[in-house]
Amino acid sequence: MSDVVASDGRTIGRRGAATRRRLLDSTAALLVSMPVRDLRVVDIAREIGTSPATFYQYFHDVEEAVVVLAEECGDEMAPLADRLVAEWSGLADARSFVDSFISAWDEHAAVLRVRNLAAQEGDARFRELRRIANGSFIEALATHVRAAQRAGRVDPDLSSITAAAALMSLLERMAAFHADLEALGSTRDDVVDTCARILYQTIDGSPR
Amino acid sequence: MSDVVASDGRTIGRRGAATRRRLLDSTAALLVSMPVRDLRVVDIAREIGTSPATFYQYFHDVEEAVVVLAEECGDEMAPLADRLVAEWSGLADARSFVDSFISAWDEHAAVLRVRNLAAQEGDARFRELRRIANGSFIEALATHVRAAQRAGRVDPDLSSITAAAALMSLLERMAAFHADLEALGSTRDDVVDTCARILYQTIDGSPR
């Protein structure tokens, strides 16, 4: 829907759109088992039984395909931010949010990891995608903090926006990382619980 | 000191050791301005006015040179963990630690970023280096948490090791990330303060 024109100028019909979709899916699938830098146009094409030349009809290079995938991930994560807008009545709400967040990440882990890796390396496109995706989360967290500050539950000297960004970093990192932690002895519940506590006590005060 | 033998079997003398060092320094310098994947043996060699063949006398490939650099960084960060072992008397101690940690990171940011990126991508060597480097920090943090739990300042249900790992993730991420946050309006002090508060309230309880 975003593209109506292939790289050689021909308009894309149903069949073409389907092929483009299969190329995207094959890219996502391969990213699960190998780093982006090892991902070759040939591999993506071969995965769906087509030739590299086909790939170039729909994408300029591998990165462009990954950008599209990352956009899609961002869109799918967006609704979760609404869960942060509502007032929380206790630690249980935080746990439930963290649990959903981590689950959503798990579904798109490969692509989101690549997006964040590329963003950290300074790639402008991926930085922007990440900024957009995280923006609504950070805003909602910061609003929470300010409310708690007005209510006297959080120190007014805390920078709400910095705290929100820090918590978002923590959430993303733990979401990307929890499988490793579990290998070291923490359970998934430990991870969720720990994140929820840190989140809750920072944005809503009153740690117990 | 670790290597006494070049890749072709000849033992390394003073002159050779100096060249190896210059190759390492040139690698580190180039990493500041470009991602690892763009780093070519030719570039590293040219930077110190030598030929690619020289590089291969000391390292099998670029990654091997980066591994050595990452090891060195780990060694230089290690003393900082001692600052975590001592009991803290207040938030100011946490601020001072975070400030030192971020400063130390800044000095080696390029190499540490590459190490963490590669570790996240699953490279075994870099994962191990990171585990070793972060291990003493995580242990010290977990010890803190357990002490606070015994003293009744932190909920005994919190998993001390998970909390310690989460905080370490946060610290690393903010250290790698603080320049971007500053571009968005937070000051460096905000970053230090926010990390210190989250750290302090999580491992020592009593947020105020």
Added chain:
DNA sequence: TGTACATCAGTGAACGCGCGTTCACTGATGTAC
């Protein structure tokens, strides 16, 4: 102190692999009448 030899150090030039990319073509699908 000087000479000869051994070993360490550095390099120019070339080979070749692997991949990105393209082009000219065949085949599939859609549409007008």
Added chain:
DNA sequence: TGTACATCAGTGAACGCGCGTTCACTGATGTAC
């Protein structure tokens, strides 16, 4: 309902760049006597 034409879609095969890597060599340094 069928035929002709236009356009969409896919591809085999090849070209060529860029880089990793090596080899046979020259030059520098060290050491034995």
